[in-house]
Amino acid sequence: MATTTSIEVPDTPLLGYVLRRADDALVLGHRLSEWCGHAPTLEEDIALPNIALDLIGQARSLYQYAAEIDGTPGRTEDDFAYLRDVGQYRNCLLVEQPNGDFAATVVRQVLYSAFIDPYWRTAIGSKDATLAAVAAKSAKESAYHVRHAGEWLIRLGDGTAESHRRAQAALDDLWLFTGELFEVDATERALIAAGIAVDPETLRAEWNRTVDEILAEATLTRPVDGWMQSGGRSGRHSEHLGYILADLQHLQRTYPGATW
Amino acid sequence: MSEAKIPLWEVFIRSRTGLAHKHVGSLHAADATMALQAARDVYTRRGEGLSVWVVPSAAIVASDPSEKDMMFEPTGTKIYRHPTFYEVPEEVGHM
Numbered sequence: 346m347a348t349t350t351s352i353e354v355p356d357t358p359l360l361g362y363v364l365r366r367a368d369d370a371l372v373l374g375h376r377l378s379e380w381c382g383h384a385p386t387l388e389e390d391i392a393l394p395n396i397a398l399d400l401i402g403q404a405r406s407l408y409q410y411a412a413e414i415d416g417t418p419g420r421t422e423d424d425f426a427y428l429r430d431v432g433q434y435r436n437c438l439l440v441e442q443p444n445g446d447f448a449a450t451v452v453r454q455v456l457y458s459a460f461i462d463p464y465w466r467t468a469i470g471s472k473d474a475t476l477a478a479v480a481a482k483s484a485k486e487s488a489y490h491v492r493h494a495g496e497w498l499i500r501l502g503d504g505t506a507e508s509h510r511r512a513q514a515a516l517d518d519l520w521l522f523t524g525e526l527f528e529v530d531a532t533e534r535a536l537i538a539a540g541i542a543v544d545p546e547t548l549r550a551e552w553n554r555t556v557d558e559i560l561a562e563a564t565l566t567r568p569v570d571g572w573m574q575s576g577g578r579s580g581r582h583s584e585h586l587g588y589i590l591a592d593l594q595h596l597q598r599t600y601p602g603a604t605w
Numbered sequence: 606m607s608e609a610k611i612p613l614w615e616v617f618i619r620s621r622t623g624l625a626h627k628h629v630g631s632l633h634a635a636d637a638t639m640a641l642q643a644a645r646d647v648y649t650r651r652g653e654g655l656s657v658w659v660v661p662s663a664a665i666v667a668s669d670p671s672e673k674d675m676m677f678e679p680t681g682t683k684i685y686r687h688p689t690f691y692e693v694p695e696e697v698g699h700m
Contacts, residue, residue, distance in 0.1 A: 391646055392647070489645075
């Protein structure tokens, strides 16, 4: 049972890499779970938490692996989710952006899913057996996430004047967070060379194709690539992540080791 | 709100063991693609099925409940229509 309110994570390449993938999944999963009970239709009120549960499931598998790599006696998946400070989270900035209106949630989901789906499909060939297994399970889930969010975006963009305006505004707002998806640092570069990590650059053509096809059908205009915001991978986050973690962590940090 | 105009769909699922699609419920969706997606999301969360059908509720022609005496009552006395008088050989197993 954990009795601390904060953990330090060893700075090793594989652990850092696993946490980036895990944090993306947990934070986006948490964001989507915020729709539970608030979605625009009953059907979507079930669909969005479904996707959230897929993502939180992926995060769990990855945190379990992180605990194994970390090797600190007694460390579990929960410690990574509940006992790390904002600066230790390694998710990209896109996934922590607020839900906004339904269009913003759908656009965020399209941009992320169009990236992570080919990512997992490629990671099935990883030389790391655990990552390959997580990838095989996750790829089936992410394939549906692309479909689900893509079909919604097509209908929002090609729907009413208001839904089009909102979808285009969300796309324009979130575009500057897409550059970070393809970002790689020196430690990750070494894991790519070792055949463990996926080189995101090899996914760019497919990401472009998926996004362009959806946007074309949605009659939305692809924003011009300009300055891209980054920082999440090295722990420099927007203020939004702090609020997410306050929700997620306050119980474990107020009552260390609490169970129910 | 335009919500009232979103069409209603009936959902049918074939489970892994079943032979026929069974009606499981209904949902609202703007079109066939979204209906199929919503059916998957709402009705197959616990591994209920391997195949899903969605049918516009408006396409279903239903019997009138007020005519149930005329429609269904007369068969009640025709017990000889149930093949309960046959001995099924052991080897046949489940029919």
